[in-house]
Structure formats: structure tokens, C-alpha cells
Amino acid sequence: MNALNLVSNEQLAAIAKAIAHPARIQIIRLLLSKPSCIGGEITSEVGLAQSTVSEHLRILKAAEIVTGEIEHPRVCYSLNPEKLLPLLDLLQRVASSQVTNDEACCVSTNDKMVCK
Template identity: 90%
Template sequence: MNKLNSVSNDQLAAIAKAIAHPARIQIIRLLLSKPSCIGGEITSEVGLAQSTVSEHLRILKTAEIVTGEIEHPRVCYSLNPEQLLPLLDLLQQIASSQVTNDETCCVSANDTLMCK
């Protein structure tokens, strides 16, 4: 049984929903670009209000995509890429099925979807 089969549809949807916002994608990319965890500079790097950044971080933390550790006097954030593996598995399966499946039931012709 692969990882994808052990993750429920609700769990996959929750992961996708957690990253489905441009500001959260920007935060994830920022965290990816830093070799260590970062804290307060997220707000200045993202260019949003502190309360808005905090809400986006809360959503990412709830989905366990981002972890936050208290290092007084601030919180240090880092990515938990393992949490995204089920979504990666699904996307890879979709991509590989499109590449290897020459027998599609519908084709696009002149901006119209036609079924065979």
C-alpha cells in the first residue's frame, strides 16, 4: 500500500486547502529559501500586516506544513516537508497517468471538449 492510499480524501483536501493561497505559497517559498528557521522577518519579507501573516502561519501550522518553536523572545518557523508527501504522491500519479495514458476519452478540438 503506497502512502497515498493510507491518506484519506479529507486529509489530502486539508493539505491542499492549507497551501491554496498566494500568501501561504509565498511563506512556504520564503521558508524554503532559508537554511534555518526564521521568525519575525516573515512579515517584512511577505509585505503583509503582522496579524495577516500570523493567520496564514496558523493555517499552515494547523495543517502541520509549518512548525513553530518558541525561542524567546520570538517564535522560529520552519517547514515540515514530510507533511506534503501525500499531496506530492497524488500529483505524481496524476502526472504519470497523463503521460502514459494515450487512450484518453476526451480530446480538445478548437477549444471544445470532444469525447471519443
């Protein structure tokens, strides 16, 4: 059984919603680029106010995409890539779908969708 079958539509939408912001994508990319967990430097790397970064981290932590461990005097953040597997499964299925332009009810032409 794949990861997509293990979550509901609501859970999958919550994962997608949690990463659906440019700053949160930037935080995920930053955490992905670091071999170990990072803390306070997220604010300087992202270039946003501490309170704004904290709010984005709160959302990512609530979705369990990012984990935070308290290592006094700071919090150390790292990615939890397993949480993204259901979204990855869905996107891979979409990308590998075998619908051709002849079979599709709508096709994209010159930046417009044309429905048959």
C-alpha cells in the same frame, strides 16, 4: 506502501486547501529558501500585515505543514516537508499517468476542453 495510501481523501484535501493561497505558497517558498528556521522577518519578506501573516501561518501550522517553536522573544518557523508527501505522491501519479489523447474522453485543444 506510499504516503498517498496512508491518508484519507479528507486529509489530502485538507493539505491541499492549506496551501491553496498565494500568500501561503509565498511563505512556504520563503521557508524553503532558508536553511534555518525564521521568525519575524516573514512579515517583511512577504509584505503583508503581521495579523495577515499570522493567520496564514496559523492555517499552515494547523495542517502541520509548518512548525513553530517559541524561542523567546520570537517564534521560529520551519517547514515539515513530510506532511506534503501524500500530496506529492498524488501529483506524481497524475503527472506520470499514461493516458494518451486517443484514450482520453476529453482533450484540451486551443485552450478549450473537447469531450468525445
